[in-house]
Amino acid sequence: MRVTAQVQAATRRRILEVAQALFASQGFEATTTRDVAKAAGIATGTMFNYFGSKEAVVGSLAAEALADLDVDFKRRDREGSSLEEDLFAFVAAGLRRLKPLRKHLPVVLEAALSPVRGNVDEECCRLRVSHLETVSRLAAKQLGLKELPAMALQIYWSLYAGLLLFWANDDSPRQEDTLGLLDDSLHMFVRWLTDSSNKPKEP
Amino acid sequence: MPTIAELMQSLPEAGAEADRLPEPLAAASMRPVPVGRLRRIGLLGTLQAKIAAAYLFHWLRGCLCSEDERQRLLRETHWRTAVRVLDSMGYLRGAVTKMGQTLANLPDIAPKEFVQTLERLHYDAPPMHWSLLREMVHNELGDDPENLFASFETRAFAAASLGQVHGAQLPSGEKVAVKIQYPGIARAVTEDFQNLNLFMFPARLDKDWGYVKGQVDDLRLRLEMEVDYQKEAAMLARARSLFREEDGIVVPRVHPQLSTERVLTMERLEGVHLDEFLRAGPSQEQRNEAARKIFRAWYRLFAAGRVFYADLHPGNFLFLPDGRLGMIDFGFVVALEDELWRLCQRLDRGLTTGSREDRAAGVREWSVITDDEADADRLRLSVDFSDWAWGFRYCGGEFDFGDEAGFRRGIDLAAEMVRKRYTRANPCTPSICRQNFGIRSLLYRLKARIDVRPIVEEEMKAAGWDRHDA
Incomplete structure (x- = not known):
């Protein structure tokens, strides 16, 4: 029987929904792909047609959560705010959306966020590109640059990945330490960026 | 520990005029509250070294110049040091900022430049x-301020x-x-007290250490309570109910639906x-x-609000255009529970009769002083301090504050x-002293x-104090 694109999309959606519910109720480690498949009403083998692993499921959930983050952020864009403030608001908006997945993020961070590793998930790749495009746009606008150098993006991404990892394990009240770390990291990044963009070019 | 470069940087520059010194609000002060005992103790240690270096340098320079020039340099050193203290305290916040506020409450005692600069820590x-x-x-509130309020000043x-x-x-x-x-302020307060305990380690050998510890613990407890805005909201509501329109004293109304432990919305x-x-x-x-309004407010809270x-x-405190006095912060209060309340009532006799024996x-009782000869000087000093703190209360007549x-x-x-x-x-002596100096x-x-x-007299009578024996 031929499975239509519509059915495929519905099945995929169902897998994501039941997986998120299972991760939340019994934890990521205790949930098997078999559990997810069973709850979604499909065979375990069929599930692998959609997601190669349960880490990939979390990656897709994260990608979905952050899909229209840029649009969301643009609505909050404020005149006269500094680059640090803009970046803070952008990252913080993402953290809010990722909150239901916070505890499960470490297991996919290495695979999904590594800038050097070959991509295991196309969605995560798109997510990274989209995120960095926004960062680049914000920084370029504030600093009057055409685009951010590759080194700057690399540094930013390392800080961001570190922050996510910290956040996933942050047990301070309402994860307030993450807000502090985010602010410190962005302060450091923006200072470095400003200094390096003001430095005269070598002849 | 500070680096040599940092120490060098902290030295005042010769010839710089205090008036032209930069604004103290360095960018570092706007970072979130630094959390972690070692980090906070390190920042305090660095500050201490900077202050010491600044005054050492002033002393060295003072040996080589005229008296007028020395005075000018001293004012400049006070100013520069105060700016550094303000900067560090503004950054560290929590109990450290409270210390700065207390220092700023001592006009004409601490150098003027210090007081004027540290006063900014109040607001x-x-x-x-x-x-x-x-x-x-x-x-805290589950939504963005833009959605919860019609407008919000960023x-x-x-x-x-x-x-x-x-x-x-x-x-x-x-x-x-x-x-x-x-964010992080509650833990910063706790860590400041852990650091304080570390600094006070040598005092443990003192025979009165138990009392000192009790007082430090009491202060910690009060500051920890101050970081719970729900408690402050309850105190605001209680205080508000104590004042009438004719008092000309106003306490803002709380909006409980927009208040939590860390966010407090009020009129x-x-x-x-x-x-x-x-x-x-x-005018005078x-x-x-x-x-009179400040005094009445303070006494109303004591006599009627306990x-x-x-x-x-x-x-x-806010001075409103219509002449009313606004009281806007009720985080740091000492609730007079039964035992303490009864002690206050007993102490009231001495404050009413003015007799030195009654005050002694x-x-x-307050300071656990015995009849032992060794305690004679302690008693004399304590009664003198009590005279200073409460003399205006029983002397009667115009008092020149x-x-x-x-x-x-x-x-x-x-x-x-x-x-x-x-x-x-x-145990609550440090808070009471803060109140007296305040x-x-x-x-x-x-x-x-x-x-x-x-x-x-009006406040005591209105509160129904039984003072027939006074």
């Missing part, structure tokens, strides 16, 4: 940026030790002040702080009237008691000349 500490604060509001209009305050408008049109706590009072009030050149009678308002500093009896020598005497007595390690006293400092700044006794 003008460096604020944190809006994006960070918005996350705090979202975490720039804080006041910032102090534990949080900063933003103006906003409710959908109903009412103007409100939203106090938002700095916004429009007025000016003490320094602005004084800049307008009020206007200053006296302001002083609390000592221990946060008597300029940042917590109260002091003995603006007398500099009188104000300084209290500081000297307290310093002598600390120097002699006369620390044995009720009220004297406020009335001193106002240069008030008032008779407080009628106010005390």
Whole structure:
């Protein structure tokens, strides 16, 4: 029987929904792909047609959560705010959306966020590109640059990945330490960026 | 430890005029509260070294110049050091900022440049940026401020030790002040006290260590309570109910639906702080009237509210255009529970009769002083301090609160008691002393000349105190 694109999309959606519910109720480690498949009403083998692993499921959930983050952020864009403030608001908006997945993020961070590793998930790749495009746009606008150098993006991404990892394990009240770390990291990044963009070019 | 470069940088530059010095709010102060015992102790240690280096350098330079020049350099050193202290305290916030506020409450005792600069810690500490604060509001109230309020000022209009305050408008049109706590401040307070215990390690050998520990623990407990805005909201509601329209004293109304442990939304009072009030050149009678209101408010809270308002500093009072006095912060209060309340009632006798024997009896009880000959000097000093702290209360007649020598005497007595390690006293003594210095400092700044006794009598009578034996 031929499975239509519509059915495929519905099945995929169902897998994501039941997986998120299972991760939340019994934890990521205790949930098997078999559990997810069973709850979604499909065979375990069929599930692998959609997601190669349960880490990939979390990656897709994260990608979905952050899909229209840029649009969301643009609505909050404020005149006269500094680059640090803009970046803070952008990252913080993402953290809010990722909150239901916070505890499960470490297991996919290495695979999904590594800038050097070959991509295991196309969605995560798109997510990274989209995120960095926004960062680049914000920084370029504030600093009057055409685009951010590759080194700057690399540094930013390392800080961001570190922050996510910290956040996933942050047990301070309402994860307030993450807000502090985010602010410190962005302060450091923006200072470095400003200094390096003001430095005269070598002849 | 500070690097040599940092120490060198901390040295004042020759020839720089204090007036041209930069604004103290360095960018570093606007970072979130630094958390972690070692980090906070390191920052404090660096500050201490910088201050020491600045004064050492002043002393070295002073050997080579005229007396006039030396005085000018001293003022410059005070100013520069105060800026550094302000910067560090503004950054560290929490209990460290409270220390700076206390120092700023000692006009004419600490150098003028220090007091003027540190006064900013009462209401003008460096604020944190809006994006960070918005996350705090979202975490606490479950939505963005833009959605909860009809309008919200992204720039804080006041910032102090534990949080900063933003103006906003409710959908109903009412103007409100939203106090938002700095992230991490509760733990910063706890860590400051852990560091304090470390500094006080040598004092453990003292025979009165148990009393000192009790007082430090009491102070910690009060500051930890202050970081719970729900408790402050309850105190605000209680205090508000104690004042009537004819008192000319107003406590803002709380909006509980927009308040949590870390966010406090209350009616916004429009007025000016003490320094602005004084800049307008009020007459003696206007200053006296302001002083009477402050005194009445303080005594009403004690006699009818059964609390000592221990946060008597300029940042917590507003002078409204219609002449009313606004009290805007109720985080740091000492609730007089049964045992303490009964002790206060017993002490009242000495404060009413004015007899030294009666006051000595109260002091003995408060400070656990025995008839032992070894305690004679302790008793003498404690009674003298009690005279200073409460003399205006039983003397009657006009009392000149603006007398500099009188104000300084209290500081000297307290310093002598600390120097002699006369620390044995009720656990809430540091808070009560803060209160005593606070009220004297406020009335001193106002240069008030008032008779407080009628106010005390009115308040005691209205509260129904049984004083037939006094």
